[in-house]
Structures are given as structure tokens and as C-alpha cells.
């Protein structure tokens with residue numbers, strides 16, 4: 403049994419193509435974080451195939467939970483609650499984790515905690531920095547979402563801006579395909595751009611209206627596509643590394659400029675970065691440099707906590723739990739759950 407003061411949460415995450423389970427104590431101490439990634443399977447199809455994702459989750463979930471429990475070494479009677487991602491994500495994928503979490507909560511007679519996937523990404527920063535507390539500004543860049551958020555407390559936040567079309571990760575993945583890289587493109591562009599010149603091609607930076615914190619990446623994606631098609635028509639050599647580095651530079655500049663401006667406007671001494679794209683080495687370095695220049699503290703989780711994992715769900719779940727947010731067995735999956743929405 404855990405100490406009465408401690409709260410130990412078993413967390414489950416299956417919103418996309420990672421099957422993950424974790425045991426997290428008091429929101430910050432990760433006792434285990436088992437991640438089974440389906441990337442190798444989806445790579446064959448150039449992207450995540452929802453039906454295959456659901457089936458793989460079904461095959462793996464039991465083993466992943468057992469592994470996380472074994473590694474944590476607390477035993478099921480040491481678990482105080484079960485947290486689970488209930489949206490946003492692929493509906494079939496979400497339902498696998500949700501059903502498993504419900505069954506566990508029911509059998510263990512423990513509370514079920516609904517967790518928003520994006521709030522999980524933000525919470526990964528609390529794991530990385532045990533002293534980090536709100537308020538701070540957080541830039542969330544994942545495969546499906548791009549949000550600039552003013553985190554006011556563990557419960558309250560304001561969305562300052564969001565993407566109006568493609569998410570940053572989506573743009574990475576689509577551009578990667580155009581220059582012949584495989585899925586997921588983000589990590590490959592990250593690597594390939596080491597060899598490229600970020601100033602080789604000047605792609606558009608969509609800043610939108612004056613003062614807006616919204617983002618738009620579809621124009622940039624089309625610009626890369628047009629550039630490649632034109633070069634092919636003219637039989638010109640395409641230097642993929644230069645395109646990767648130049649595309650990435652355009653993304654980084656817009657994300658960094660807006661995030662720093664938000665910190666200044668909202669008097670935040672801290673800028674945090676979250677979501678799968680925050681594993682990007684060039685983005686991390688650019689944000690660190692911009693924060694240093696502006697006298698801000700920069701926070702970003704280690705890469706394994708940036709991409710999908712259940713530890714971040716256990717952390718966010720802890721704050722939901724201590725704020726009294728639990729669900730009953732009627733909890734459903736919400737593929738389109740918006741940031742800030744509660745079901």
C-alpha cells in the first residue's frame with residue numbers, strides 16, 4: 403500500500419499510435435512509463451492507419467499495463483486511481499485504452515480520472531521540472547494540435563492562439579513526404595536538416611494579422627510543394643537537406659516569435675514547450691536561445707516525455723484528481739475534444 407499522503411496513479415494512453423501505461427506518484431514521480439510504439443507498422447502505409455492502430459492497441463494493452471505495473475513494483479493494491487486519455491485522438495484507439503482503464507478501475511474499486519491528451523502534453527513539463535508551477539506560457543506543438551496557452555493555474559488556462567489549418571507536426575509529416583522521407587517525418591526532417599542550409603530557400607512565414615497568436619502552416623506546406631514541383635519541371639537538382647532545413651527554419655521562427663511575444667504580453671517569466679514536435683532539437687535550441695536573450699526560463703521535457711506517453715497522463719490525472727474530477731463508467735471517448743473542454 404502507498405503511504406496515505408501519497409497518491410499513486412496508473413495511467414493509460416492510447417490516443418494515436420503509442421500504447422502506453424505508467425505509474426506516477428503525486429503527479430511528479432514516474433515509477434514506470436512503458437511505451438509500445440506502432441511506428442514501424444504505420445510506416446509501411448506512410449501514416450497512421452486508424453483501424454490498424456486500434457487492433458494493435460488491443461493486442462498490446464494488457465502486456466504494456468502488466469509491464470508498467472511490474473516495473474513500478476507497487477502492486478495493484480498500491481494504486482489509488484486509474485487515469486486515462488479520453489480525447490482528442492482516434493476514436494477506435496481511444497476506446498481501447500478507455501475500456502481497459504474502466505475495467506481496471508471497476509475491478510480495483512478505484513476512481514477513474516478522465517484526462518485531456520493535450521493537457522497531458524503540457525503536464526510533461528511538471529515531470530521534467532519538479533519545481534515548475536503555474537503561471538507560465540506554454541507552446542504546444544503536436545501531430546494534431548498547435549496551441550499557445552497561458553497556464554494560469556493547474557486548473558485554469560487561456561488559449562492565446564491556435565493553428566487555423568495544419569498542426570505543426572502535420573506540416574512536418576506532409577513536407578517530409580514531399581521530399582521523399584518516410585513516416586513520421588518530423589524526426590527525419592530534424593536529422594536531415596543538420597546537413598542543410600536553413601537560408602537556402604526563403605519559405606513564407608505566416609504571421610497572420612498584427613498581434614494575432616494564431617498559426618497557419620498550410621501555406622508553408624504548399625510553398626514547399628510548389629518549390630519541389632517547379633524544380634522537377636525545370637529538371638533542377640532538389641537538395642532535400644536544404645529544403646528540410648529551410649522549411650524547419652520557417653516553422654521555428656514563427657513558433658518562437660509568437661511564444662516570446664506572448665511571454666512578454668502576459669508577463670510570464672517562463673516559456674514551456676510541449677508535444678511531439680518539441681522533441682525537435684533545432685526548435686529546442688532556438689527557443690532556449692530566444693529565452694536566454696529575453697531573460698526567460700525555458701522548460702522542455704526530455705524527448706521521451708514530448709511524444710505520446712502515459713506518464714504525462716498520470717501527471718495531468720493527478721491534478722484532475724486532487725481537484726475532484728473523476729468520471730463514472732459511462733465515460734466515453736471524444737475524438738474531437740477541444741482544449742479546455744470537459745465532458
Ligand code: KG4
Pocket residue numbers: 418523543544545546547570571572574575586587588589590592677678679680681682683708709710
Ligand atoms: O504529440 P505526438 O507524439 O502525437 C500527437 O499528439 O499528435 O506528436 C507526433 C508528431 C508527429 O507529427 C511527428 O512527426 C512529430 O510529432 N515529431 C517531431 C519530432 N519528433 C516527433 N517533429 C519534429 N522533430 C522531431 N524530432
Ligand code: ZN
Pocket residue numbers: 519523544545677678709710
Ligand atoms: Zn500527443
